[in-house]
Amino acid sequence: MEALGFNAGFLLAQIVNFVVLLVLLRMFLYRPILNMLEQRRERIRESLEAAERARQEVVQSQKAYEDELAKARREAQQIIERAREAAERQKEEILAEAREQARQLIARAEEEIAYERQQAMAQLREEVAQLSLEIAQKVIGHALSEAEHRQLIRQFLAEVGESR
Amino acid sequence: MDLQFLSAGLAIGLGAIGPGIGVGLLVMGALQAIGRNPEAAPEIRTNMILGIAFAEAIAIYALVVALVLKFV
Amino acid sequence: MSRVLNPKVVAGVVLVLGAIVVGKLVAPAALPGIQLPAEMVPILGVRVPNTLLHTLLADITLLILAFLATRNMKEIPDGLQNFAEWVIEGFYGLTEDIAGDRARQWFPLVMTIFLLVLVANWWELVPGVDSIGVVEPPHGSKGFVLAKVGPLYALTAQGVKLEYAGEKGGEMMGGEAEKSGEGAAEEAGKEGKEEGFPTTEDGRPLGVLVPFLRASATDLNFTLALALISMAMVQYYGIQALGMGYFTKFINLKGGAMGFVVGLIETISEFAKIISFSFRLFGNIFAGQVLLFIMAFLLPWLVPVPFYGLELFVGLIQAFIFAVLTLAFLANAVVAHDDHH
Numbered sequence: 001m002e003a004l005g006f007n008a009g010f011l012l013a014q015i016v017n018f019v020v021l022l023v024l025l026r027m028f029l030y031r032p033i034l035n036m037l038e039q040r041r042e043r044i045r046e047s048l049e050a051a052e053r054a055r056q057e058v059v060q061s062q063k064a065y066e067d068e069l070a071k072a073r074r075e076a077q078q079i080i081e082r083a084r085e086a087a088e089r090q091k092e093e094i095l096a097e098a099r100e101q102a103r104q105l106i107a108r109a110e111e112e113i114a115y116e117r118q119q120a121m122a123q124l125r126e127e128v129a130q131l132s133l134e135i136a137q138k139v140i141g142h143a144l145s146e147a148e149h150r151q152l153i154r155q156f157l158a159e160v161g162e163s164r
Numbered sequence: 165m166d167l168q169f170l171s172a173g174l175a176i177g178l179g180a181i182g183p184g185i186g187v188g189l190l191v192m193g194a195l196q197a198i199g200r201n202p203e204a205a206p207e208i209r210t211n212m213i214l215g216i217a218f219a220e221a222i223a224i225y226a227l228v229v230a231l232v233l234k235f236v
Numbered sequence: 237m238s239r240v241l242n243p244k245v246v247a248g249v250v251l252v253l254g255a256i257v258v259g260k261l262v263a264p265a266a267l268p269g270i271q272l273p274a275e276m277v278p279i280l281g282v283r284v285p286n287t288l289l290h291t292l293l294a295d296i297t298l299l300i301l302a303f304l305a306t307r308n309m310k311e312i313p314d315g316l317q318n319f320a321e322w323v324i325e326g327f328y329g330l331t332e333d334i335a336g337d338r339a340r341q342w343f344p345l346v347m348t349i350f351l352l353v354l355v356a357n358w359w360e361l362v363p364g365v366d367s368i369g370v371v372e373p374p375h376g377s378k379g380f381v382l383a384k385v386g387p388l389y390a391l392t393a394q395g396v397k398l399e400y401a402g403e404k405g406g407e408m409m410g411g412e413a414e415k416s417g418e419g420a421a422e423e424a425g426k427e428g429k430e431e432g433f434p435t436t437e438d439g440r441p442l443g444v445l446v447p448f449l450r451a452s453a454t455d456l457n458f459t460l461a462l463a464l465i466s467m468a469m470v471q472y473y474g475i476q477a478l479g480m481g482y483f484t485k486f487i488n489l490k491g492g493a494m495g496f497v498v499g500l501i502e503t504i505s506e507f508a509k510i511i512s513f514s515f516r517l518f519g520n521i522f523a524g525q526v527l528l529f530i531m532a533f534l535l536p537w538l539v540p541v542p543f544y545g546l547e548l549f550v551g552l553i554q555a556f557i558f559a560v561l562t563l564a565f566l567a568n569a570v571v572a573h574d575d576h577h
Contacts, residue, residue, distance in 0.1 A: 003235045005273030005456045010285055014452075014461035017288075021295050022348040029302035030344050033317075033324045036309050043311070210330075214564070217557040221512040224519040228511075235272050 125157070132156050172233040179226020186219035252538060259537025264393035266380050267533040268366070268445060270526055274455045275446045277370055286447055287455035290365070294356040294452065327559075334563050338473075342566055345469055349462060350559035353453065357521060357551030360451035361544055366525070369447035373433045379442035382433070391445050393533075396436060453521035453554070456514060463513035466562040467506065474569030481572065509565065513558065520554045 136152060194212035198205045274285035305320035313321050327347055332339040359365060371382060371389045381394040433441040452458040474482040484490075486506070488499035524547045531540040 003272065004231065006460070007273070007285075007457055010274070010288060010455070010457040011461055011464075013288055014291060014458050015465060017291055017295065018348070018352065018461060018465055021298065021352060022344055024299060025302060025348050025351070026344040028299070028306060029320065030324065030347060032306040032309055033321055034328065034340075034343075036311075036313075037321060037325055037328075040311065210560070213553060213557065214560060217516065217561065220520075221516050224512065224515045227519045227523065228515050231272060 128160065129153050129157070168233055172230040175233060176223075176226050176230035179229065180223045183219045183221075183223035183226075186222070187216050190215045190219060255537050256535050256539060260535055263536055265532045265536045266391045266393045266395065266445075268447075268529060269378055270529065272456070272522075274450060274457070275369075277446050277448055279448075285455065285457075286369070286450045287452050287458055290359060290449045291352075291356060291452040291458060293449060294352060294359055297355050297359070298351055330560070331563060334560075334567050336567075338566075338570070342473075342563065345466075346559045346563050346566075349466065349562060350555050353462070353517065353558050354552060354555035356452040356458075357555060358548065359449070360454075360521070360525065360551070361547055365449040365451070366447050366529075367445075368449075369445050371443045372446050374442055374444045379434065379444055381436060382441045382443050389443065391443070396442055451521050451525055453517050454525050456518050459514035459517040460510070462517070462558065463510045466513060466558075467510050467565070470562070470565045470569045471506075473566055477570035478572055482569070513561070517554050517558055520550055524550055 132153070133149065190212060194208050194215075197208050201208075274287040276283040277286045277289070278284075279289070301316070301320070305316045309317060324347065327350065328339065328343055331343050331346060335342050371391070373379075379396050380391040381396065382389045383392050384390075433443055435441050471482075474485075484499075486499050486503045488495040491498065528540060528543055528547060531543050
């Protein structure tokens with residue numbers, strides 16, 4: 001073994017050397033660099049996530065805007081529709097009212113006409129009676145008795161009624 | 165004559181035959197694999213190198229024997 | 237035809253070959269003595285193994301890089317911080333693939349193995365490592381003729397075989413020079429002392445180089461230390477995850493004789509892993525070092541360049557394998573073994 005160069009002291013020296021080097025490199029090389037890599041990975045992940053979030057937000061607001069627009073359009077459509085319906089209804093109502101009024105006017109007019117006619121008829125009848133009474137008085141020269149009057153009027157009225 | 169030197173030479177000379185063939189076969193297989201499936205080349209290459217290291221270890225044993233014969 | 241005889245191509249080839257030949261003639265390199273144990277190099281009067289110094293150099297390099305990378309951390313990284321994050325994030329991803337939830341727990345161990353082995357391996361390829369050191373009297377069977385360069389000494393490629401009769405600096409047999417290469421100073425050394433050095437027959441001093449630095453992984457203590465730590469952590473996490481149930485993997489009494497033998501094999505293979513861990517790394521890097529030595533010795537100019545490229549690759553792969561195998565064994569240890577029921 002000696003001839004191959006083995007030497008317990010040197011072997012131990014090399015082992016100690018390696019352990020010390022490992023500790024030092026771990027402290028001054030691996031840890032900072034791995035931490036830096038980790039940090040950068042974290043940073044990249046975060047910025048990717050942020051970008052994704054921003055994209056989502058844009059998509060969402062785009063969608064909200066479109067929804068809003070569609071809603072507004074729908075509402076406008078509804079308003080127009082409702083206005084049209086209201087107008088239609090109003091037209092119908094006005095027409096119906098007008099028709100009713102016209103009908104009422106006509107009815108009232110007819111009533112009035114009928115009334116007037118009755119009125120005129122009664123008046124006429126009265127006047128005819130009066131007239132015929134006066135005529136009869138003139139013709140007879142004196143007044144007939146009440147009974148005779150009544151008899152005469154009734155007779156006349158019957159004749160007039162027949163003639164009509 | 166000094167048989168020590170002869171034996172040392174023979175030890176490493178004969179001992180290198182097997183690993184030589186082994187390494188050749190390994191590389192042949194790896195190259196064929198890479199030819200068939202070039203996408204797996206990095207993985208195949210790493211494993212090939214490890215395989216060569218194992219095959220080569222045999223030659224190293226022969227070298228150790230030769231060194232022991234010559235120097236011890 | 238015309239392309240082959242293109243004057244530019246011909247000129248290039250001639251130039252390269254010329255450089256190789258001229259390099260060989262003008263600047264031959266010494267083939268250093270190859271030995272397994274680390275050389276003991278005197279630093280401030282204390283003899284320290286040069287591989288341990290090399291490990292400390294790699295430590296300091298890593299710590300400085302870590303300090304610079306994390307000095308002022310920014311959310312948007314640049315420069316060294318970016319590079320450090322790339323390395324650590326990449327390796328952490330690999331750890332997560334194999335370890336899952338335990339990645340954070342195991343990552344420091346595995347990453348430190350990777351970084352230390354990688355930096356130590358790559359430091360080997362820097363000029364000066366393995367080639368600057370202290371010149372000493374030869375203590376092996378070979379010495380090199382020394383040349384004085386200013387206040388320093390340089391080893392020439394002129395190697396001399398020595399045979400010691402007994403004590404150091406004794407008589408030497410046969411001073412035959414293998415290579416003649418005066419003025420070829422490939423390996424420079426400090427603190428050369430004239431006294432105590434044997435000389436050639438014509439009075440020139442002979443010495444060997446003890447480099448200040450030598451790749452850590454060419455020392456079995458380094459690779460064995462890593463392997464022991466690695467396998468100790470594997471056992472630790474295995475016990476932590478499975479409690480006493482972890483040991484049923486090794487001592488299996490329920491599975492009959494067959495199960496017992498399997499458990500025995502598992503036990504042996506646990507020790508074999510330590511051996512193969514340490515010798516795999518050691519063997520690769522040591523062999524690479526010897527390869528570079530020999531290439532520089534044979535043809536010093538241009539020729540070693542592709543081998544440097546190869547060693548760069550081997551250094552990376554071995555660091556990666558050590559780390560990933562540790563990870564694989566860790567992942568394997570925390571899984572319950574119920575093969576027999």
